[in-house]
Amino acid sequence: MKDAMNRRRPWVSPESAGPDGLVGVGGDLRPSTLVRGYAEGVFPWFNEGDPILWWSPDPRAVIELDGIHISHSLARTIRSGRFRVTANCAFGDVIRGCADCRTDGTWVTRQMIEAYEELHRLGHAHSVETWVRTESKGTEQKSDSLEGWTLAGGIYGVSVGGLFAGESMFFRVSDGSKVALAALVERLKTCGFELFDVQMRTEHTTRMGATDIPRKDYLRRLREAVKKTNVRFA
Known part of the structure; x- marks a missing residue:
């Protein structure tokens, strides 16, 4: 036993x-x-x-949901509507994009891709994607269709109760991952999440507001967050 x-x-x-x-x-x-x-x-x-x-x-790195840093230039980019934002529309593409780019030093192995895709199928792993419109010869696409859009960046992670643990992010177009991260934080706030764990600070997440807290404080907050059973990444 x-x-x-x-x-x-x-x-x-x-x-x-x-x-x-x-x-x-x-x-x-x-x-x-x-x-x-x-x-x-x-x-x-x-x-x-x-x-x-x-x-x-x-220590453990977190982004406080009311403490994300949005620069003036990023705010202008978000308002411009250049990027389209979706959630859970291309999880496999996002995790493979992270594996290919490894912009934050994360090694996303084939074994991990398979494991997290299964978590996604079970509703525990989620992605936020950003898209840019490709050159189009035809007519305007339906609003709910991604035809004519190209994946620009994304972020994925795992949810357990009121915890969201960000795993990795990537971009193919400048600001693609920043817009995804900003959109993710807004979604977490709206859905009632309490704790956004980003594991270890990187230059990228630090600029967006990530801070270090002692592990004992993180574990205390985690115990409370995972008790929430009415939180859904929707």
Whole structure:
């Protein structure tokens, strides 16, 4: 029984982890394992061909939902309507875009792509996409159609209760990921999420308002956030 429990939960309690944040090695990426990990403040991060590594860094980076930084130039871009924003319309394309670009240092392996696509099918993983209109010879497209639009960027992550854990983002058109991140924050606020975890700060997320908080504070807020059962990423 103990060995079986170790297979289901291949990490130690984050409270007992060192400052580097490594809490476990091995295990699997089954949906139940991933959901439990995020609910306990743990996420996988490893290179192709390596064992699965589980992390709970200290400090932990978050974006406060009322504290996102939107520059004047980005606000103008958003108002211009240049980008079309959708949610959960191209999850597979977004996660593969992140794997191809790796703009934030994240290594999105083939194993992780398969695992998170399954999470998406089960309603736990979500994406926000931005699109730009391609040159069109024909007539105006229907408002609900993406025909004539090209994927410009996106972000994906995992939801558990009132937690949204952002995993990675990418862009193919300048500002494509920034607009996606801004749209995601607005959606999280509207849907009643409490905690937006971005794991570790990058230059990009720092400019958008990411801050570090002690792991113990993150875990305390996480325990409250995941108790919310009426939150839906809609």
